[in-house]
Amino acid sequence: MIPSVLPTYSRAPLRFESGEGSWLIEADGRRFLDMGAGIAVNALGHAHPALVKALTDQANKLWHVSNLYEIPQQQALADKLVGASFADTVFFTNSGTESAELAIKMARKYWYEKGQTEKTGIVTFSGSFHGRSNGAIAAAGSEKMTKGFGPLLPGFHHVEWGDTEGLHAAIDDTVGAIMVEPVQGEGGIRVMPDAELKALRALCDEKGLLLVLDEVQCGMGRTGRLFAHEWAGITPDIMMVAKGIGGGFPLGAVLATAEAASGMTAGTHGSTYGGNPLGCAVGCAVMDHVAEPAFLEEVSRKAGFLRQKLEGLVAAHPDIFEGVRGIGLMMGLKCRVAPADVVKAGYAAELITVPAADNVVRLLPPLTISEDELAEAVTRLETAATALEREPA
Numbered sequence: 001m002i003p004s005v006l007p008t009y010s011r012a013p014l015r016f017e018s019g020e021g022s023w024l025i026e027a028d029g030r031r032f033l034d035m036g037a038g039i040a041v042n043a044l045g046h047a048h049p050a051l052v053k054a055l056t057d058q059a060n061k062l063w064h065v066s067n068l069y070e071i072p073q074q075q076a077l078a079d080k081l082v083g084a085s086f087a088d089t090v091f092f093t094n095s096g097t098e099s100a101e102l103a104i105k106m107a108r109k110y111w112y113e114k115g116q117t118e119k120t121g122i123v124t125f126s127g128s129f130h131g132r133s134n135g136a137i138a139a140a141g142s143e144k145m146t147k148g149f150g151p152l153l154p155g156f157h158h159v160e161w162g163d164t165e166g167l168h169a170a171i172d173d174t175v176g177a178i179m180v181e182p183v184q185g186e187g188g189i190r191v192m193p194d195a196e197l198k199a200l201r202a203l204c205d206e207k208g209l210l211l212v213l214d215e216v217q218c219g220m221g222r223t224g225r226l227f228a229h230e231w232a233g234i235t236p237d238i239m240m241v242a243k244g245i246g247g248g249f250p251l252g253a254v255l256a257t258a259e260a261a262s263g264m265t266a267g268t269h270g271s272t273y274g275g276n277p278l279g280c281a282v283g284c285a286v287m288d289h290v291a292e293p294a295f296l297e298e299v300s301r302k303a304g305f306l307r308q309k310l311e312g313l314v315a316a317h318p319d320i321f322e323g324v325r326g327i328g329l330m331m332g333l334k335c336r337v338a339p340a341d342v343v344k345a346g347y348a349a350e351l352i353t354v355p356a357a358d359n360v361v362r363l364l365p366p367l368t369i370s371e372d373e374l375a376e377a378v379t380r381l382e383t384a385a386t387a388l389e390r391e392p393a
């Protein structure tokens with residue numbers, strides 16, 4: 001018999017009842033240190049007073065009106081995002097995959113309006129993840145996500161991550177855009193080197209292509225800059241965000257330059273919930289914290305501390321771990337054992353981590369985590385590793 005909740009997830013037997021900062025409290029009272037943050041979502045941790053206040057203040061006034069009317073909270077958040085980024089304009093969604101949908105539509109509409117209707121192609125990379133909508137799974141293209149869901153949305157040219165020759169070969173007259181995560185999350189915390197991101201920008205400029213960045217996971221302060229591409233000193237034409245932008249409230253956005261967005265005129269796209277007063281009130285409160293230079297510097301400082309501790313962990317447990325990678329508070333532990341076993345051993349040590357592809361365990365703590373809590377997380381990883389050495393899973 002099928003469960004009443006569609007069984008598409010394999011869930012850990014943990015039931016959290018509340019959260020405080022970097023901690024999750026299980027129904028039985030155990031306190032788990034949260035190095036997953038709901039998959040890079042709870043940027044300010046759990047029950048942050050500023051977010052609780054923003055949400056409850058708005059909840060007492062107005063929840064929803066639809067985009068038939070003006071929404072001041074949406075305007076305010078758009079102004080903040082435009083003021084803090086390359087973008088001239090913003091569309092609000094409720095999730096990362098909806099942001100991917102619009103990014104794809106926006107790129108195609110751009111070329112359509114330019115009269116270059118053949119430029120429907122978009123180059124994407126192996127190991128990428130853009131969400132679970134029909135467009136997003138076709139964009140990522142992995143068999144795991146697409147098998148059985150055909151016919152897939154056509155037009156995606158899949159290139160191996162890091163394969164420059166393949167990239168150049170994939171660009172023909174039908175390609176209008178390149179879409180990439182500056183740091184792959186689900187793909188196993190693979191950081192695109194600054195030089196490669198710069199080269200991508202140069203290639204787009206040379207060929208007249210739109211550069212679409214998926215910063216759903218790596219954006220909103222996660223890497224120590226508001227957006228990850230800032231490290232490379234480049235800007236995209238279109239960018240998807242979600243996850244951290246709502247701090248736990250479902251919210252996403254597509255940011256774009258005026259030029260890239262020029263095809264998206266009245267009536268070409270829409271959303272019933274996207275940019276609703278609740279989500280945008282919370283989004284404003286998130287932005288007020290993460291866009292602060294002092295906050296971002298703290299993220300980088302704490303990231304340096306964590307990385308050093310993780311290097312020590314890897315050196316001490318060479319049979320369990322192979323290496324550390326990542327940037328900011330988006331770290332990956334490359335494992336020599338199954339990542340799922342490390343995550344499970346973490347649960348026994350009351351630690352939350354998140355598995356990824358490429359044999360990696362992800363560490364994505366709230367950006368507000370303290371140095372003491374990061375040290376405690378590594379201590380708990382030590383406990384997990386020691387348990388796996390004693391009794392391999």
Ligand SMILES: *Cc1c(COP(=O)(O)O)cnc(C)c1O
Nearest residue numbers: 095096097129130131185216217
């Ligand atoms: C999570 C994620 C998405 C999809 O976001 P949803 O909110 O789950 O739809 C898209 N791109 C990246 C890089 C992600 O990490």
